[in-house]
Amino acid sequence: MSTTTTRTTIKHFINGAETVGEGDRTQPVYNPATGAISAELRLANRADLDATVAAARAAADSWGDFSLAKRTNVLFKFRELVAAHVDDLAELITAEHGKVLSDAKGEIGRGLEVIEFACGIPQLLKGDYSDQVSTGIDVFSFREPLGVVAGITPFNFPVMVPLWMAPMAIAAGNAFILKPSERDPSPSMLLAKLWKQAGLPDGVFQVLHGDKETVDGLLTHPDVDGISFVGSTPIAKYVHETATAHGKRVQALGGAKNHAIVMPDADLDNAADHLAAAAFGSAGERCMAISVAVAVGDAADLLVKKVEERALAIKVDNGTAAGAEMGPVITPASKERIVKIVTEAQTAGAAMVVDGRDLVVPGHEDGFWVGPTVIDHVKTEMTAYTEEIFGPVLVVVRVEDLDAGIALINANPYGNGTAIFTSSGANARKFQRSVTVGMIGINVPLPVPVAYHSFGGWKASLFGDKHIYGPEGVSFYTRGKVVTSRWPEPTHASGASYNFPSS
Numbered sequence: 438m439s440t441t442t443t444r445t446t447i448k449h450f451i452n453g454a455e456t457v458g459e460g461d462r463t464q465p466v467y468n469p470a471t472g473a474i475s476a477e478l479r480l481a482n483r484a485d486l487d488a489t490v491a492a493a494r495a496a497a498d499s500w501g502d503f504s505l506a507k508r509t510n511v512l513f514k515f516r517e518l519v520a521a522h523v524d525d526l527a528e529l530i531t532a533e534h535g536k537v538l539s540d541a542k543g544e545i546g547r548g549l550e551v552i553e554f555a556c557g558i559p560q561l562l563k564g565d566y567s568d569q570v571s572t573g574i575d576v577f578s579f580r581e582p583l584g585v586v587a588g589i590t591p592f593n594f595p596v597m598v599p600l601w602m603a604p605m606a607i608a609a610g611n612a613f614i615l616k617p618s619e620r621d622p623s624p625s626m627l628l629a630k631l632w633k634q635a636g637l638p639d640g641v642f643q644v645l646h647g648d649k650e651t652v653d654g655l656l657t658h659p660d661v662d663g664i665s666f667v668g669s670t671p672i673a674k675y676v677h678e679t680a681t682a683h684g685k686r687v688q689a690l691g692g693a694k695n696h697a698i699v700m701p702d703a704d705l706d707n708a709a710d711h712l713a714a715a716a717f718g719s720a721g722e723r724c725m726a727i728s729v730a731v732a733v734g735d736a737a738d739l740l741v742k743k744v745e746e747r748a749l750a751i752k753v754d755n756g757t758a759a760g761a762e763m764g765p766v767i768t769p770a771s772k773e774r775i776v777k778i779v780t781e782a783q784t785a786g787a788a789m790v791v792d793g794r795d796l797v798v799p800g801h802e803d804g805f806w807v808g809p810t811v812i813d814h815v816k817t818e819m820t821a822y823t824e825e826i827f828g829p830v831l832v833v834v835r836v837e838d839l840d841a842g843i844a845l846i847n848a849n850p851y852g853n854g855t856a857i858f859t860s861s862g863a864n865a866r867k868f869q870r871s872v873t874v875g876m877i878g879i880n881v882p883l884p885v886p887v888a889y890h891s892f893g894g895w896k897a898s899l900f901g902d903k904h905i906y907g908p909e910g911v912s913f914y915t916r917g918k919v920v921t922s923r924w925p926e927p928t929h930a931s932g933a934s935y936n937f938p939s940s
């Protein structure tokens with residue numbers, strides 16, 4: 438593996454400024470397309486954590502008191518700044534994650550939608566009022582910020598997932614500490630600078646880099662009130678258990694194994710186009726990637742043929758290259774794991790339709806490459822079915838009918854997303870009402886909800902009861918108060934002015 442000679446140091450962003458902090462541990466950051474180390478990341482120690490939480494605590498107290506109009510002003514400015522820096526953010530994503538630039542811009546677009554939703558926070562925080570519940574008594578309810586919340590995010594969406602959390606938390610009046618993935622930390626630093634430029638007071642958005650040690654510190658810190666986590670299922674479960682045991686509110690989104698049923702009545706060209714895009718886009722490193730094609734009855738042979746054609750045509754290259762459709766996977770360890778699972782399926786008797794294990798990208802021989810891979814006749818006991826592969830691998834499971842496909846999905850421990858390709862409304866309706874999955878696509882392969890609905894799976898794909906962003910995001914980052922009030926008759930009036938009222 439080659440290394441660069443000059444390495445930048447990626448610092449923390451604490452209380453409004455970049456700082457190396459006091460922790461002396463570091464970790465290399467790679468460009469997965471070249472295999473080169475691009476930077477060194479500082480990992481926080483306990484003193485850095487305590488300084489960050491203390492700054493957040495102080496900032497939360499004043500920011501939570503800012504008027505809705507002032508908070509919204511910052512959000513509108515932040516929205517404009519992120520929109521103006523799409524290219525810069527995308528370059529940072531591609532350099533550390535590896536996904537192609539157009540895909541990186543796509544994830545920023547989905548993040549922008551959440552900022553736009555958060556700009557409507559005055560409407561979202563409107564309370565309820567009941568007049569005259571008893572003689573002279575009124576009851577009203579409203580919501581207040583939690584205080585200090587931390588977001589712990591995965592490598593696969595280094596801008597979108599932080600933006601699922603921070604704009605909502607901050608609009609609701611909280612201070613937010615982001616602990617991004619160690620693998621692609623740079624985009625978070627640009628987000629921090631843009632928040633500051635938008636006028637957000639110091640300490641309201643901070644970035645603290647670290648690994649398990651930092652995460653554990655956040656989960657147990659007495660001054661952290663809430664935790665939003667997105668990542669793999671074992672860590673999501675651990676985060677939920679640990680942070681709730683320490684009295685925190687937690688939403689922890691986990692891994693996935695998303696199935697797409699293809700009915701014989703579906704337009705198979707359309708289904709194959711979408712399956713290939715949903716399985717191989719971002720090298721399959723999406724929690725909503727379709728990783729299992731459930732081919733029903735007669736659809737199977739023709740569908741597999743059509744998916745094969747598409748998989749073979751995908752242009753795999755450095756994400757910065759013109760025309761690249763798929764980039765590398767995130768680490769050598771990830772590549773090794775993916776190759777191992779594919780080999781196990783082959784050994785267990787599955788049929789290799791397209792084999793991407795030995796892909797070499799000329800000029801990028803040290804990159805972490807796995808080509809699009811399609812495996813047919815996969816059985817449910819194979820690791821290719823039981824494990825979340827998180828790579829560009831589509832497994833095909835053949836079933837007799839729709840009921841068998843639904844039973845397969847419902848027996849799977851994950852419940853993040855699923856889709857059906859069909860031309861029958863009756864099939865689609867039966868599917869949407871029967872599956873034990875949180876997000877469902879009807880002829881839509883990646884049913885990631887728009888920002889004004891909330892995102893969340895079922896079963897091992899989410900621990901906690903609140904989905905992320907949208908109305909449930911507002912609810913997660915606030916807590917309710919109900920006031921029962923009785924007032925004597927007023928004796929005087931004051932505060933009149935000839936000026937037009939303003940906030």
Ligand code: NAD
Nearest residue numbers: 589590591592617618649652668669672690691692693724
């Ligand atoms: P990961 O679980 O390894 O890491 C996520 C975060 O947890 C990182 O910030 C990491 O530093 C931290 N972490 C890792 N190990 C830890 C430990 N032992 N203790 C405490 N903290 C730890 O996940 P990843 O590999 O970065 O991301 C891929 C996973 O995320 C996949 O499983 C994918 O399905 C999932 N994901 C889920 C969603 C969703 O919305 N459900 C969205 C994106 C990604």
